[in-house]
Amino acid sequence: MTDSLAPPAAADDMLENHPFAEIRVGDGASLVRRVTERDIQLFAAVSGDVNPAHVDALYANNSVLHGIIAHGMLGASMISTVLGTRFPGPGTVYLSQSLRFLKPVRVGDTVTVTVTVRSIDPATHHLVLATTCIDQHGDTVIDGEAGVTAPPEKLQIRRTELAEPLMADRNLRYAQLLAAAAHRPPIRMGVVHPCSADALAGAVDAARLGLIQAVLVGPSERIRRIAADNAIDIAGLEIVDAPHSHAAAAQAVALARAGQVEALMKGSLHTDELLAEVVNGERGLRTGRRISHVFVLDVPRYAKPLLITDAAINVAPDIYAKVDIVQNAIDLAHALGTPCPKVAILSAVETVTPKMRSAMDAAALAKMADRGQITGALVDGPLAFDNAVSPAAARTKGIRSEVAGDADILVVPDLESGNMLAKQLEYLGDAQAAGIVIGASVPIVLTSRADTAHSRIASCAIALLWHDFRRRAAAEVAS
Secondary structure, eight states, X not given: OOOEEOOOOTTOOEEEOOOGGGOOTTOEEEEEEEOOHHHHHHHHHHHOOOOHHHHOHHHHHTSTTOSOBOOHHHHHHHHHHHHHHTSSOXXXXXXXXXXXXXXXXXXXXXXXXXXXXXXXXXXXXXXEEEEEEEOTTSOEEEEEEEEEEOOSSOOEEEOOOOOOOOOOOTXXXXXXXXXXXXXXXXEEEEEXXXXXXXXXXXXXXXXXXXXXEEEEEEOHHHHHHHHHHTTOOOTTOEEEEOSSHHHHHHHHHHHHHTTSOSEEEEOSSOHHHHHHHHTOTTTSOOOSXXXXXXXXXXXXXXXXXXXXXXXXXXXXXXXXXXXXXXXXXXXXXXXXXXXXXXXXXXXXXXXXXXXXXXXXXXXXHXXXXXXXXXXXXXXXXXXXXXHHHOHHHHHHTTOOXXXXXOOSEEEOSSHHHHHHHHHHHHHTSOOEEEEEEESSSSOEEOOOTTOOHHHHHHHHHHHHHHHHHHHHHHHHHHO
């Protein structure tokens, strides 16, 4: 008897076993399972096995295996699943297991796990079963032999429904971003005053992953000393000497203006110092658009990336500035693969009231989108935060909207509210944050000392995707 394990139908909530008296040599069962990144992360969290080959994409992509692989024992646990739930099923006692790991299992692989009875001991009710795991290419990835005691009597037991575990993915859909950027040529990125170990390492990591060609702009001797003191390999990276942070900002912007770099990354200087050069009317990087920042957050309880703008640059934008802020975020969503993002213009209420400027601005922006003054998205507002991201909250308030409860982009009233919202999601909601400044002639990665390595690299990947999107759009216009 060979069974194929599929998700149980709604009415099939029972587990049924095969007692010893029914079992013959050659009997067995199978299950088919696709291995996901979430499976690997959950197994790592439960087992404590955080070997970087399984959980660190930066390490794994540069290892001999060239990418994340599943734990060997994750595959072995699927054997236990078959034995305990399908064949012989409930009442089985697992006695022993030998394993040979023949080939790595990767994210997205489909594994067929089969157990087959080899021998039976009538005196002890012991069974010896062949156990094999075969991938979608027909290659055996794990094989071995299990010893079990078969259940003595027939059992039917209701399937236990487990609570859905909540995982805080600390990688900001990291693998997806790297995969999206993988087939695009790296961009030359001017790294402005990388005079701390974190700033320098972030640039080197992004370069090693093929996202950027790092051009280090700052005091060359100091940069080399930091690299040597922290074992950071900067061999082969271009260094443009500048005596101090202000000079580095000016030099990096000049390189961008001359087309010698295609993006900028803030190093260990103040944001205002860099942006003052970027917005300079004579020698800066202004375009016809307002410059704004967009956070891209991976929030564990939200089903998709969430963009928040502007929480870093425009302190109290008026309605004209907000038009550009909204359009910038829409264009970035397009670059990240969302062709028609849903934009929620936030206020404290979901009704239009002249007493609240944010509500009036939101209503005006929504109407401007209706009239084609903002394009490429569904725009609605005012919406309170709860009914922008929660379908249940939107239903309770009786809001009929294609955006409510399913927003891709949240446009905040001002910098203070946006900064607090983004940081609350990051520190209390386990969100991972990245993002870039757009509206200038080149994308700008604004890093902070609190950023993780993955956050810095994700921001570089976003900058690369944005640059490629703009390049392709310009080529279409030219043709």
